[in-house]
Amino acid sequence: MWLFARDPVRDFPFELSPEPPEGSPPGPWALHRGRKKATGSPVSIFVYDVKPGAEELTQVAKAAFKRLKTLRHPNILAYIDGLETDKCLHIVTEAVTPLGVYLKARAEAGGLKELELSWGLHQIVKALSFLVNDCSLIHNNVCMAAVFVDRAGEWKLGGLDYMYSAQGNGGGPPSKGIPELEQYDPPELADSSGRAVREKWSADMWRLGCLIWEVFNGPLPRAAALRNPGKIPKSLVPHYCELVGANPKVRPNPARFLQNCRAPGGFMNNRFVETNLFLEEIQIKEPAEKQKFFQELSKSLDSFPEDFCRHKVLPQLLTAFEFGNAGAVVLTPLFKVGKFLSAEEYQQKIIPVVVKMFSSTDRAMRIRLLQQMEQFIQYLDEPTVNTQIFPHVVHGFLDTNPAIREQTVKSMLLLAPKLNEANLNVELMKHFARLQAKDDQGPIRCNTTVCLGKIGSYLSASTRHRVLTSAFSRATKDPFAPSRVAGVLGFAATHNLYSMNDCAHKILPVLCGLTVDPEKSVRDQAFKAIRSFLSKLESVSEDPTQLAEVEKDVHAASSPGVGGAAASWAGWAVTGVSSLTSKLIRAHPTAAPAEASVPQRPTPEGLPAPAPTPVPATPTSSAHWETQEEDKDTAEDSSAADRWDDEDWGSLEEAESVLAQQDDWSSGGQTSRAGQSWTGAAGRPRAHGSRAGRSQVPQSHPLRAHGWPASITGVAQSPATKATPLLPCRRVGMLTPSRDQTPGAMTTGRAWRWRAGRRRLSWPGRSARSVGGKWRPNAPRRRRPRGP
Helix, strand or coil: CCCCCCCHHHHCCEEECCCCCCCCCCCCCEEEEEEECCCCCEEEEEEEECCCCCHHHHHHHHHHHHHHHHCCCCCECCEEEEEECCCEEEEEEECEEEHHHHHHHHHHCCCCCHHHHHHHHHHHHHHHHHHHHHCCEECCCCCHHHEEEECCCCEEECCHHHCEECCCCCCCCCCCCCHHHHCCCCHHHHCCCCCCCCCCCHHHHHHHHHHHHHHHHCCCCCHHHHHCCCCCCCCCHHHHHHHCCCCHHHCCCHHHHHHHHCCCCCCCCCHHHHHHHHHHCHHHCCHHHHHHHHHHHHHHHHHCCHHHHHHHHHHHHHHHHHHCCCHHHHHHHHHHHHCCCCHHHHHHHCHHHHHHHHCCCEHHHHHHHHHCHHHCHHHCCHHHHHHHHHHHHHHHHHCCCHHHHHHHHHHHHHHHHHCCHHHHHHHHHHHHHHHHHHCCCHHHHHHHHHHHHHHHHHCCHHHHHHHHHHHHHHHCCCCCHHHHHHHHHHHHHCHHHCCHHHHHHHHHHHHHHHHHCCCHHHHHHHHHHHHHHHHHHHHHHHCHHHHHHHCCCCCCCCCCCCCHHHHHHHCCCHHHHHHHHHHHHHHCCCCCHHHHHCCCCCCCCCCCCCCCCCCCCCCCCHHHHHCCCHHHHHHHHHHHHCCHHHCCCCEHHHHHCCCCCCCCHHHHCCCCHHHCEEECCCCCEEECCCCCCCCCCCCCCHHHHCCCCHHHHHCCCCCCCCCCCCCCCCCCCCCCCCCCCCCCEEEECCCEEEECCCCEEEECCEEEEEECCEEEECCCCCCCCCCC
């Protein structure tokens, strides 16, 4: 004899919520909310209390328990666990809400869209098709009370209490005895003669018609109301009329009904239904089909329900990235869905994926992350940024693709507030110094200056004193006009970070030199900045007690959000500059933009005029890129983002293997860019601002070896010839009679020829001759026709 009997309900791994039952359907079951004791995950629990004298109802409940436990289908209520005792029955399912309660709540919030209703009805019809055609079972209880909705908005068919076999081996349909359920029975069931010819699905399809009427019009008052379609959409009315026809023989099979509604122009032929059908079969789709689907998905997410995006699309996106190698195409829809999540959910679901994506060497994925960083940066904490994201992002500064370098610079505006002392003041400044001094793209140099001015307030006091003045001074000597404007605006935006001595001795001399700049936009900004700094100096001169107040930010710790009045008139709009950069890079991916603003060297007297070099019509005036509208910039960035997948980006591992030499701000800031040596496309040294056809001449050049004018070595291509000497010539030896060679010509280098007996330098079509110590060009040489 057991003294202490165990209570199975108490040991059950699920517990009921203390809240009262919600919208319990008519029948033996009461629906309760519950949760799993181990994890706390929400569930729904159907409870039936066994009562004496209700044996028939108990048998119905036990039959439903058995049916739900054995039937598995995506559109049928999912069974999780159950408990059967002498006193009660418990059925644990996924967390669901009765359809009636769900529709009422959505109606108060604005109502359901037809897209959601079309997919919900599609799921119920598909469940009926499974029961009738695959299992030979008649549901016998299709109504509003038998349909439930999960948290993703998916409709599930339940209410299996009165199900019976269509083959007749289990007896006839069980009696319901509940008027609320019997009103959905078809009229032929009232014919006791049994002469009506009908199909096995006829009764359930009639009840489906009643369900459709209730979904659009509310509770069904009586069967006669089915004659008036009411608010049922016109595209669905013809098919609805087939369901509620008096002749049961013509009611369509559930599979045929789905086919009719999915026809072109049908009620269930829309993007939402197609998306759901693809997601149900995504595991067996080809990789190319998945790529195309995810590319088109982001356009449709705005019209999809929020719950559907959070609970159905998001898990599929995460799975596709984790196991399906979907790549960068999942980023855009992933971040769109992320807008529907709370901060806690975002940290749990999106951030781990983002951190893992940054470690990828896929260029397309990297640039997508940089472009959309604004959408998730607020959810990243500082340790994650400094240890797991920034070390991967900085590789973009060394990338050979200009677009990736530009996006990496732009991303620093968002990452700078979260960077630690070492990453911000040491590592980042090294990369910015190299970009501003050695990058061959003028717009990227300009963007680097702009970004530095924006993040200047986050730098430490010692770094600001060492970096800002040198960096902006270097920018004012850049041959690219917008870079010079950015340097002036950088001084203005960070004016409160300089001491009065620096303003007088370091900044104003630099700005005064720009008052004679060839570009009017540079001169205008220089005059504005000079007036601003002069007003500060004058105010301190009039009242020396203001010095401490004016210089309060000079030695202060890094503090975001400082900039003062000068930054307001500066108005340098990072988005506009960035869009200009993208435009210039896409239009001229290999040409150096500095050529547009560099004056050509004068041609020496007596030499042929250089051939005109086509100059790209790139906007270099700051007034242009300062006044660009924000919506145009956003549209350009978004249109450019859609084209990333069409290009072969390669791997970042190749770019990371080529490390560039790091410059120092203080050393580079004292030298004009015009005198620096740069590397051209073919690895040849050339000066910034020089024409593509010219090259610097080393001291070992034969012309200088013999005292010839060095200016002749820079003569551009003659209009009369196709070949231009692009490389410096090798040293040419003098021909002497002692050499065992016939006096004549020896060809060296590319087209340079040294002729014995007279000083002469020639190339095809033109020549230069020494006459009385003065060099002048000869007329084009014409060869005499050789005789037979």
